[in-house]
Amino acid sequence: MELPDFNGGWSYTQKEMTELFNHITYNTDYKILEFGSGDSTMKLHEHFSKYIRDLTYYCYESDPNYDQYMSNSNYVSKNINIILYDINNIQSVEIPPIVFDLILVDGPHGDKRSLWYSKIRNNIKKGTIILIDDFNHYACFSEELDKNFEYELLSFSNTPFVPNGEHSWKIIRVIRARNTDIYIMNNFEISEFRFLSSLQSHVCSNLNCGLLVIKKNKGNMNQHLQEIIEKINRGENFGLIRPGDGEFLIMQDKTFTAQGGDDWTNHSGNILGTHLSESLKIILPNLYVGIPCNECNNPLTPQLYISRYNTPKSQITYANIFCNSNWPTFIQFLYSYKKGFYLITCGKNECNFPIKERYIIDKFLVNNWNNVWLAETTRIAEYVKDKQNELICFAAGPMTKIWIPICMQLNPNNIYLDIGSSLDLFTKGQENARSYTNAQSHYSREICDFKNSL
Numbered sequence: 001m002e003l004p005d006f007n008g009g010w011s012y013t014q015k016e017m018t019e020l021f022n023h024i025t026y027n028t029d030y031k032i033l034e035f036g037s038g039d040s041t042m043k044l045h046e047h048f049s050k051y052i053r054d055l056t057y058y059c060y061e062s063d064p065n066y067d068q069y070m071s072n073s074n075y076v077s078k079n080i081n082i083i084l085y086d087i088n089n090i091q092s093v094e095i096p097p098i099v100f101d102l103i104l105v106d107g108p109h110g111d112k113r114s115l116w117y118s119k120i121r122n123n124i125k126k127g128t129i130i131l132i133d134d135f136n137h138y139a140c141f142s143e144e145l146d147k148n149f150e151y152e153l154l155s156f157s158n159t160p161f162v163p164n165g166e167h168s169w170k171i172i173r174v175i176r177a178r179n180t181d182i183y184i185m186n187n188f189e190i191s192e193f194r195f196l197s198s199l200q201s202h203v204c205s206n207l208n209c210g211l212l213v214i215k216k217n218k219g220n221m222n223q224h225l226q227e228i229i230e231k232i233n234r235g236e237n238f239g240l241i242r243p244g245d246g247e248f249l250i251m252q253d254k255t256f257t258a259q260g261g262d263d264w265t266n267h268s269g270n271i272l273g274t275h276l277s278e279s280l281k282i283i284l285p286n287l288y289v290g291i292p293c294n295e296c297n298n299p300l301t302p303q304l305y306i307s308r309y310n311t312p313k314s315q316i317t318y319a320n321i322f323c324n325s326n327w328p329t330f331i332q333f334l335y336s337y338k339k340g341f342y343l344i345t346c347g348k349n350e351c352n353f354p355i356k357e358r359y360i361i362d363k364f365l366v367n368n369w370n371n372v373w374l375a376e377t378t379r380i381a382e383y384v385k386d387k388q389n390e391l392i393c394f395a396a397g398p399m400t401k402i403w404i405p406i407c408m409q410l411n412p413n414n415i416y417l418d419i420g421s422s423l424d425l426f427t428k429g430q431e432n433a434r435s436y437t438n439a440q441s442h443y444s445r446e447i448c449d450f451k452n453s454l
C-alpha cells in the first residue's frame with residue numbers, strides 16, 4: 001500500500017498521515033467524514049478508492065472557493081459529497097445520520113471547529129478514528145473533544161502552531177460518547193438565554209488567563225480567608241467551590257445518607273455523580289477549589305486532586321476555608337457585610353445576617369436529582385443571570401459544586417461562594433450545628449496548612 005504524498009503545502013503533514021494510516025483497517029465498506037476540504041481531500045479520496053469497494057466520503061467546507069476549485073480540478077469525483085455551510089451558523093448544520101469509520105477535523109479556521117464534536121456524537125461507534133489537526137491551536141479543540149468522547153489516544157504531536165508550517169495533531173480511537181447531560185444542559189440554558197456565543201468565547205479565550213490568583217499560593221487557611229475577604233471587599237468577581245467527602249462518595253456511586261442534619265440520601269445510579277465529575281473538570285480562571293490538606297487524612301490528597309482534575313495550583317485553597325478556626329472570622333465578615341448577600345439554602349430560620357433575599361431549595365434535591373436536575377438548574381440559572389456584582393452564597397450541598405461553575409459561565413459578574421454548612425446554625429437551628437461552631441471543640445481550633453505539599 002502506498003501513501004499519497006502529503007509533503008509540503010497540504011493541510012496534513014506526511015508524518016501525521018503516516019501515523020494515521022498505521023491505524024486504518026481497510027474494509028469493503030468504509031465511511032469518511034472530513035471537516036475542511038482541499039487538495040488533501042482529493043488525495044485521500046483517491047487513496048481510499050483504490051482499496052475500498054464501497055466508500056462513502058462526506059466533506060464539510062465553509063469556503064465556496066474550495067467547492068469551485070474542486071469542481072474545476074482534474075480530479076472530478078461524483079463520489080465526494082461536498083457540503084457547503086455557513087461558518088457563522090455551525091449550530092444549524094446537519095450531519096447525516098451515518099456512522100463513520102474515520103473523521104478528520106481540519107476546518108474551519110479559527111476556534112469554531114471545536115463546535116463539531118458535540119454534533120458528531122451520534123456519528124461514531126466504538127473504534128471510529130478521529131484525527132484532529134492543529135489540536136493545540138486553541139484550548140477549546142481539545143476541551144470539546146474530551147467533553148464529548150472517551151477515547152484511546154493513538155498518536156499525537158504537540159508542536160506549537162506556526163502558520164503554514166509544522167503543526168500539532170491528535171489521532172484517537174473512540175471508545176464511546178461521554179455522558180454529557182451537563183453540557184447539553186449548558187447549551188440548553190444558554191440557547192434559552194441567547195448566551196451561547198458569549199459563553200463560548202468566554203470559556204475559550206479566558207481559560208488560561210489566570211488574572212486572579214491567590215497570592216503566591218502560600219499561607220495557611222487563616223491567611224487564605226483573609227485574601228478571599230479582601231477580594232470580596234475589592235469587588236472582584238470569582239467563584240469558590242469546596243468538593244468534600246459527600247461529593248466523592250456520590251461520584252463513587254455509593255448509596256448513603258448524609259449526616260449532620262442534612263438527611264438526604266444518595267442512591268447508587270444517581271446521575272448526580274456524573275454531573276459532579278463533569279463539573280469538577282471545569283476550569284475557569286477565577287474559580288477556586290477548596291480541597292483538604294494532607295493532615296486532614298482525606299484519601300484524596302491535594303496532590304491526587306490536582307493530578308486528577310488539573311486545577312492550577314494558584315486556584316487551590318482549603319476545603320474548610322469557612323469552617324473550623326476560620327468560622328468566627330467568616331461569620332463576622334458576613335454579619336457585617338453592608339452590601340448584603342443572596343443566600344441559596346433550604347434553611348428558613350429567621351436570623352440577623354444582611355440577607356437580601358433567600359432562594360429556597362428543597363432539602364432532598366439529592367434524592368430526586370434524576371428527575372429535577374434540569375428544572376432546578378434552569379431555575380438557578382434564571383435567578384442569577386441578570387444579577388451584577390452581587391455576593392451569592394450557596395448552601396446547597398453537592399448541587400453547589402455543579403451550579404457555581406454553570407452560573408459563572410452564564411454570568412461571571414458576581415461572586416459565587418460555596419459556604420456549605422457555615423450558616424446552618426443560624427438558618428437551620430441548633431440541631432444542625434456542626435462541631436466547629438462549638439468553641440470548646442478541638443474542631444474549632446483546626447488550622448489547615450498545605451505547607452510545601454502542593
Ligand SMILES: [Zn+2]
Pocket residue numbers: 292293294295296447448449
Ligand atoms: Zn487540613
